């Protein structure tokens with residue numbers, strides 16, 4: 001860090017987006033301060049679905065085991081229609097495949113996900129500064145001064161607003177938050193204990209006294225997350241006794257030991273911009289949508305994962321500032337698609353259609369691609385299965401008798417080069433670059449080869465669609481940076497320069 005800065009990056013908001021970004025920057029030796037206006041960490045179950053792509057990110061950050069220990073798969077739904085309870089499968093349980101190690105959505109309350117992320121950043125020596133609100137900022141060519149409600153002014157290189165849907169940072173940046181809020185459509189959320197209600201079902205009462213009610217069991221606890229969607233003119237009272245009586249009259253069960261309540265209004269909005277020079281916004285600060293499809297937290301975590309390595313490259317001086325423009329260019333179109341999808345699902349739920357409860361491949365977020373964006377030109381070659389910008393798939397292989405996976409090799413902050421075929425391997429080997437920046441693996445199909453990865457199960461070759469000499473450059477966030485199948489020397493040099501791996 002340059003001596004004149006108090007910290008490299010100031011992050012506003014210690015929700016899942018802000019803490020994921022902090023964790024990614026800290027492991028890149030970037031100094032970080034993270035402030036939150038709340039007096040303590042968030043206590044509610046709010047976002048409870050962790051999608052397969054987010055699980056892959058959490059594996060890279062080293063917290064997936066903890067997330068798995070504290071979660072379960074989603075239970076079957078139980079749809080209560082009068083005296084009948086119909087079982088309903090929201091999503092088909094998928095099998096693990098060589099390219100997708102975590103195919104199913106995990107159920108875990110947000111306060112646990114937040115806690116696991118907080119423990120991770122604390123292990124890097126970064127403590128969240130609670131009761132610390134950001135109120136203003138001023139920037140110039142060299143840096144940005146951020147004013148806190150405590151009176152302190154923090155001078156840093158970058159400010160990231162991960163400060164939720166009502167983002168102060170977004171407002172200070174004068175970004176329009178385009179979309180709509182359905183003021184009349186409200187949902188009461190309650191975390192509490194309910195006895196004599198099966199914990200093997202996510203219960204749904206599609207219509208009781210004109211309301212929709214749902215109760216989802218929160219894993220490894222005796223709590224449920226209850227949702228009551230009320231009528232436009234209903235009065236809402238969050239007093240615990242009132243809520244207990246209301247639920248009793250709706251579903252005949254008593255809720256007690258209530259630990260969190262909230263009223264939620266579906267807001268569907270997208271920020272027109274994600275960047276103002278040294279200021280970025282991410283997560284709910286940049287996009288909000290309905291909870292249908294369990295996408296909000298996941299999209300925020302992935303914003304952070306996209307932004308982290310780019311800020312790292314620029315602060316370390318290996319890439320120029322223009323790399324940071326690719327954050328908005330890559331992430332904003334993804335949020336726009338998520339907004340459409342969650343709207344579609346939500347309006348089906350609103351009409352009591354079961355298709356609104358079904359979850360498919362799009363929600364798993366594995367097919368997200370940056371193809372055609374600023375870092376993945378449509379002009380570059382493709383393999384039989386992949387294009388630039390696509391998610392780099394996993395693949396199982398065996399080396400020296402040991403079972404391994406490609407994702408174990410990708411883990412960390414570095415770029416990865418996979419070379420297949422003699423010409424590709426010779427070209428890649430010519431570079432002598434620190435393993436902290438770039439790791440290179442040769443792929444061959446020779447059993448017991450002493451060199452590189454012996455892919456005799458052909459999983460890598462199959463998943464990466466390799467048919468001819470090929471070099472694949474994989475970004476630190478696990479997306480394909482470049483596919484090279486000809487003019488190896490020239491094209492590899494261009495790709496390495498594009499990402500700041502070698503100087504221009």
Ligand SMILES: Cc1cc2nc3c(=O)[nH]c(=O)nc-3n(C[C@H](O)[C@H](O)[C@H](O)COP(=O)(O)OP(=O)(O)OC[C@H]3O[C@@H](n4cnc5c(N)ncnc54)[C@H](O)[C@@H]3O)c2cc1C
Pocket residue numbers: 012013014015016017018035036037038042046047048049050110132133134135162163164165166167168169189264282283284285291293294295296297298299300
């Ligand atoms: C009922 C419901 C169910 C949901 N289910 C899912 C789901 O299953 N999966 C999913 O992916 N998403 C789900 N979501 C959405 C998810 O909760 C959000 O998308 C997620 O919390 C966004 O994370 P974030 O870190 O961007 O923002 P937040 O979690 O909102 O965190 C923002 C933080 O910024 C702090 N802050 C705000 N202003 C300031 C300021 N001026 N100064 C300092 N600090 C500030 C706040 O105190 C807060 O801690 C659900 C939401 C609801 C309501």
